[in-house]
Amino acid sequence: MVKALSFPMMAERQHPLIQPLLTLSDAELIQAFQNQRDRGCYFVALYCRYGPLVYSVLQHHGRSPVQVDYLFAKVWHGLFFSFDLVEFTPEGVKVGDEEARSLRNWIVNRTATLIQEDLPGIEHITYVLQDAPPPLWCYLEASLAYLSPLSRLVLVTTQTFHWSLERLRAYLDLQGETYSLEELHQHLEEGLARIVEYLPPDIRQIYLMPNRMSEDSPAVQPTLEELFPNRVEEVGAHLDSPPGASVGEATETTDSIDNLLAEWERILSG
Structure with missing residues (x-):
């Protein structure tokens, strides 16, 4: 049986500050994020672009919804502090010692790595995705x-x-x-x-x-x-x-x- 996937609501995607940014390339968004630290809209645009992909990868791993939300937030927390290191090269992207063919592939690899970590029990997770994007x-x-x-x-x-x-x-x-x-x-x-x-x-x-x-x-x-x-x-x-x-x-x-x-x-x- 094919597992039905659901994705978090991303009201940010409809915001007038975000909609125009969704037409920019990954490189343009990353460079703007790195060069304009007084603006958060570029990180939000990257979140809107790749959030559903990250969430679907986590759901395919078979975690409970509570654990998926926990991991989802943890992935984006890590990406927030890693996007400063992203470099675009003729071969794709480089982030420190990591290389990938594209930003999309690198994000998927980061997500897959985090999936392997031990998770707290459901009873210990208090994160609510709707309350804290x-x-x-x-x-x-x-x-x-x-x-x-x-x-x-x-x-x-x-x-x-x-x-x-x-x-x-x-x-x-x-x-x-x-x-x-x-x-x-x-x-x-x-x-x-x-x-x-x-x-x-x-x-x-x-x-x-x-x-x-x-x-x-x-x-x-x-x-x-x-x-x-x-x-x-x-x-x-x-x-x-x-x-x-x-x-x-x-x-x-x-x-x-x-x-x-x-x-x-x-x-x-x-």
């Missing part, structure tokens, strides 16, 4: 890196691990860092505001201002759910990347606490 997640994570170390710490611990400010203050006090609840709340509010400001304007327009079609439109403060959708990781785990900007279901297992402490130490070290 991969381009938005990637740019939120990138903008988080621009925050001050303390603001990053407050956002990661309160929004990702659901710690209260009182609990965070107690932890910092044990580390010899004394802050009032008012100071921590100020860092939380400032972090939530700044992380939106650091997003490329076109990413804000595409994902956080869907009813506004002009880049000159005034910014709209998104909800907390829009800023921090469900985490794309196994509970308590950490991908080899900048700190995540997503909400997850934190558990009190030993592994999750160890990973959380390692995250804190990395953030505090600035």
